[in-house]
Amino acid sequence: MTVGFIGLGVMGQPMALNLARAGTQLIVWNRTPDRAEPLRAAGATVATDVEEVFRGADTVVVMLANDRVVDAVLRRGTGDFARMVRGRTLVHMGTTAPDYSAGLAADVARAGGTYREAPVSGSRGPAETGDLVVMIAGDAVDPGVERMLRPMCREIVRCGPVPGALLMKLAVNTFLIGTVTALCEAFHFAGEHGLDPGTLSAVLDAGPMASTVSRAKGGKLRERDFSVQASIRDVLYNNQLIVDAAHAGGVAAPLSEVCRELYAEALRDGHGTADMAAVVRALETRTSRSTR
Template sequence: MSTIGFLGLGIMGKAMAINLVNAGFDVTVWNRNPAKCEDLVAIGAKLGTSPKSVAERCDITIAMVSDPAAALDICNGPEGVVAGIGEGRGYIDMSTVDDDTSSLISNAITQAGGRFLEAPVSGTKKPAEDGTLIILAAGDESLYQDALPAFDVMGKMSPYLGEVGQGANMKLVVNMMMGGMLSIFSEGISLGLKAGLTGEQILDVVNAGAMANPMFKGKGAMFLEENYTTSFPLKHMQKDMRLAVALGDKLDQPMPTAAIANEAFKQALKAGFGDEDIAAVYKTVK
């Protein structure tokens, strides 16, 4: 069984790392705020002092951080992953970044003698806790094969999508569709309530028909309860929407609906809802 390093213990990363420890993996953790490592150390994880120290110690190092800037930051510099990766060890970035950022990280890791896999995830806090994420892997196929036992603990599905960039592209496509759905769902619930329907009536009809899906069921209940407890921070969804729209520009693909949905999330971000759940986009229209 490979030794695993885990960098980044936020809402998602902490749950994923806990599952690896509980499954019996030898796990070394690091976080910019060391206090976030305490719960992992308490259940048997080792504590790393820097991304470099973790990459030096572990067969496979996994990162789960917030955005492209953070993903690049933990790789570069004298205490970064690149400085410690060494010959043949693996680095897996599970953060959601654009394909250009993935390519930069991939090039740096491979030039340092390591193997690289991008593996962003589809899923939020509860799937991370339950080990039912969808892991979108692309890059070094030998590292993918070595990582499958860990992926099987963290997720329910982990397709191999080919060359670096395709995992990032798949994640942006999926989250772009999710953001668009959530934006129109917010407007639909708001319109129905103002027309005199009850929220329960609307959700019952939606959940019984062709539009039924787990997100509408879960987020609809959050709308009605005005409960925006965070499982996927709104600021991160807006980042993903922005990156998806930028990918559309790069590929000359018109995306008018995605662009409008991105504006809805930008409005929610400007209103101060960035650290709340993505469901808080509803607050800007209700």
């Protein structure tokens, strides 16, 4: 089976590379052509346009930044979209609003295609090592799609019909964003009271709250290393999706609303491309203002 892969960004490029290295026959395309060169070196075919991807593959993975980009790249609402997806399986692995995904699924079905929702839990590091967790949703279990996904992940969790996988992704991200933001506040609190960040890390790592996330982000906070794994901009985007879905469902989400404001402040202060741990800078700014 030849697999198409559209979107070779921070997450998409290492995911596609894992497919290529596993021997998947792959045809790829990206809006910025240079991002496709490592895939070419790994043996993938680099398409000149999106239509070439659909002509060459029965299953096409889409890993794009947001719903506007998905619509633009797939030419949704045009005859081109219907022609491309007819007879194809479209696997949407990016993060968008659940309602948007449900609408996209309906459009794909009307055009004669098959739709699978497969967002992931994990950042660039797990994407590089093939340790993502994939949440998959669709009208039926699809063993072929699940086999295709295996080189990119260590776990596949079935989440029922669309948009169950994206709702699950937002639930997972609620916990992730709250956890990392609380960790940043802990380091900020400790620093403002003159405590050694290395000692704080030692206590956290030895205790019951230790996790892969706390160790990774704790290291970033300790070293002031904000090289990106998951950016402030992307986390704010995800956080806004959570708040929007909560409001749409009449669900209280006070912690998510507070986190959203902090990440928005970090973005406004120029930290949009830094790792999400850089939200500590928004806390530092608030403290600085309160002590003037």
